[in-house]
Amino acid sequence: MVTQSEPTRPAPAMTFLRMLERVRYEGAYPTRERAEEAVRAVLAALGGQVTGDERVALAARLPVEAAREFTARPPALERLTGWGFVKDLAERTGGTPATTRWDTGSVLSVVAELAGPELLTRILGQLPAGYALLFGRAELVQAA
Structure with missing residues (x-):
């Protein structure tokens, strides 16, 4: 007889190591460690902005290590705009806005x-304006 003490989580489509390699490639980072720094910082910050069912659903699609960070x-x-994010x-990590924007785009394209x-x-x-571009999508704005 099998008992479950916690709900099972479906296997993510990508391992954490594979995610790091994708971010490393997207961001042209020299090492996996540098890519991991970007992943952890961006996901921790994003976790503060995404709420509700979307937060739960995204966490379920991330590799376990990434979901924990998120x-x-x-x-x-x-709630921060994309640029505010x-x-x-950048202020929390000590990076420049330009390098932080690069890190954010590199990570969020994989997310x-x-x-x-x-x-x-x-x-x-659910997010304020400015996030679509960070995720690699066009920002659609309604005409006044």
Whole structure:
């Protein structure tokens, strides 16, 4: 007889190591360690911005190590625009806005792939303006 003490988690489509290699390639990082620094920083910050069902669904699609980083912090009280997200992350990591924007785009392009188009659309629908470009999508703006 098998008993389950916790719900089983479906296997992610990508291992953490594979995710790091994809980010390393996308960001042209010289080492896997540098790619991992970017992944951990960006996912921790993103976890503070994504809430509700979308947060749970995205965590389920990330490799376990990435999901832990993403869900380690509770959602932030202040919702940041895409540019505010980059500036805040740069201040916390000691990076420049330009390198932090590069890191963010490198990581979030891989996260977008893992999320899939439908979930990514839902995530972008709950975030303030400016995140679509960070995920590698065009920012659509309604005319006044």
